Amino acid sequence: MAKTYKQLKEAWVSGHTGSSVADVNSVSLAMPLSILLWSVIQSRMRLFTPYTLPAFIVDLLLNCGATLFATTIYSSTPWLLNILLLLPAVIMYALEKPFPANDAPRPPKIDHYEKDTKLNALPVKPFITNYRGAMMIITCVAILAVDFRVFPRRFAKVENWGTSLMDMGVGSFVFTAGVVSVRSSLKEGAGRRSPLFKRLTASLRHAIPLLVLGTIRLISVKGLDYAEHVTEYGVHWNFFFTLGFLPPFAALFQTAFDLVPSYAVLSFVLAAVYEIALDWTSLGSYILVAPRTDLVSKNREGIFSFAGYLAIFLAGQSLGASALPRQQPIAKDASVMTMLRRSTTARLAITSLSWTALFYFSISYYGLRLSVSRRLANLPYFLWVSSFNSFQITICCAIETVLFPNVYKAKTKDEESRRIRDATSTVLYAFNRNGLVVFLVANLLTGLINMTMPTLHMSVLQSMGVLVAYTATVTGVAVGLDLCNVTVKL
Template sequence: MAKTYKQLKEAWVSGHTGGSVADVNSVSLAMPLSILLWSVIQSRMRLFTPYTPGPCLVDFLLNCGATLFATTIYSSSPWVLNMLLLFPAAILYALEKPAPPKREAPRPPRKTNSEKETKLDALPVKPFITNYRGAMMIITCIAILAVDFRVFPRRFAKVENWGTSLMDMGVGSFVFTAGVVSVRSSLKEGTDRGPPLSNRLLASFRHSIPLLVLGTIRLISVKGLDYAEHVTEYGVHWNFFFTLGFLPPFAALFQTAFNLVPSYAILSFTLAAIYEIALDWTSLGSFILIAPRTDLFSKNREGIFSFIGYLAIFLAGQSLGSIALPRQQPTPKNASLISMLRQTTLGRLAVTSIMWTALFYFSTSYYGLRLSVSRRLANLPYFLWVSAFNSYQITICCAIETILFPNLYKATTKDEELQRSRDATSTILYAFNRNGLAVFLIANLLTGLVNMTMPTLHMSMLQSMAILIAYAATVTGVAVGLDFYNLSIKL
């Protein structure tokens, strides 16, 4: 019996086993290498200052085009693309000297009571965080549509039960990077003088409502339009917007626990470990994987229980944010390697990356716990994999910034530092980061529109790439347009 097109689409995204961790690493390395090439061009040539249509096209090709090609045409030979990005960066870095800024922020006139205006922020804007979050948003937006085309390899699609894939990492990274920036408010308040729990919960619920509304709208539209869906991903009714919506209030509850155990890393690992014990030592794991869907709870068990793992990932992101966001204190010129690892942002990020990576390999290795990664369960190995991956990617971005923009945080005024920060940040990545959830929502709407109007599974490689490039350009245009008109849509 011939399958309907909807059944073909559902079969296309179901039953996958993924690829290797090394494969995900080599393909996704295109992101920091694109940032590297952009940063070398900017620091050596100041090409992106001022930002005219020509530099905008180069910016798009580097930070959107490279990601799109890495996940499609170059997916079978990722190191060819990686070398195509790395070699020009290395040559330009070796041959060209750093170029002076084309513009400097005007210094405010000296006033006797202007200390507050000129005092540098304790939590400065960090371009490497902005660049990485923007790049993660771009690869997420590209993958949610590209997965519906045959040009996107099946090993990158979400796995059914056990295994690792690029899209599995994308979901976890979205939550991790949200945690990285969410800790800013806690750092501003200080853990001892933070607002009471009731105030934190009220503020978090206000942040959650738009996301829960979006989740409800998505649920109604998917059911109403008979859209192809993958039930074992989150359940019958649950979707990713519900997961994102419930994170803020639960994170607010863990802020209280932070006063008792002042380490987000320990809190996150403890939560993931307790959840893993429940999965392995009780019938919870088998319930999530094979139980019949008889009521509302059992129909949405994947979304409900995987939320515990995503909450742990969010807390791990907060742990890294508490390292990455504060201003780095000056270090002595002749400091030892141990001192550098302890005192510098880059050193502490590197140690964090090594820690999460070691724990991940211990949890999955033959001589360790011998556990398998499962995005469907969001189990301990998945939590550790996401934490390790994002930590080392952010560490690479921090190293790029440290080497290529060494004077970034040596400004004398806040305005001057903000100007230097913008000059060290890709405008496209800044725009994607600035309105991340709004752009993600638009990408979801465009994905639905493309899937409802075009037979994506029956398209040639040339047709597929043309549509994906047009889609990437449209989403980028919306993001840059919102930034150009200075619009921030907070969801």
């Protein structure tokens, strides 16, 4: 019996088993390598200062084009693209001298001298901005590209067990949200946390717009009879609901921080307790195979996997607590232990290695012998997401440390802000600045394209034409908002 186009679309995103962790890593490596090439060009040639139209085109090709091609045309040969990004970066780094800094022409205003001179204890870190922007780009690319045949099936979300690029994308979105969300509690300082009621009120202000977006998405998907994959989050639940419930629950967990003063330990304990519930009770089988009879059973994936996503969010906060504060000065004759303790890159590397060791212990034959499941958001999935993102952020931190060594050595706040901006891609900055608005625009465009084009029946050339136009449009919205100095807080 011939299937309707909607049934073909649902079948296209169902029943997948994913690919290997190594495959996801090799494809995703295009992101930090694009940032590396951008950083070498900027530190050696200052191509992106001032930011002209040709500079924007190069920025777009490097940070959006490379990601789009890594997940489509080069998906079967990811290392070829990685080498094409790495080689020019290495050659330019070796042959070109760093562009001399020119800080003199802009002295601080006299009437604000004291204010300008005192440097921020929590400076905006370019490597965090660049990585969050790159993660937003690959997310926006994947949500549409998955509907085309040019996007390999091994990248699509797995049905129950396994690893895939889009499974990592969902977790990474939550992890990177956690990284920057810890800034407010770092500003308050140790022992000066706001009362629980005040924290909950503030978190609800962040949660309500997301929950409204989730409701709008639910109504529009059901009303337009849009193809959907029920086993992803459930019948009514969607990713906006997961994002919306994170802030208030994270605020509640800050109270537990007094008992266990480590976000990393808190996140691991939460993920471990959830894993015990999955394995030692009937919860795991309930989520996977129970009939959908009531509201809870119809949305069981979204409701119960929230525990795993909350653990990922807390792990992101743990990394943010290490990455966001200003690095303490390291004396030339400092001991190795002092260097490891004070160096941001070293702390991030140790964090990455720790999460990675725990991940491989959780899945190995001589360890816990568990399988990764994004549908359950179980312990191995939590550890995989934490390991992957920690390593990617560590690479971006190392790139910044080597290529922009003077970014935090300015004498005034104004000069430091200028150096930080010079070390940050405008495209990546724009995607990070209005991340959720851009994500919403990408979702709307994805829906519009799917409702007006037979994406499954389009040739490679047609598919790439649509995807290039879509990526350029989303980037244009992001950069346009940035140029107009608009920040939409959701």
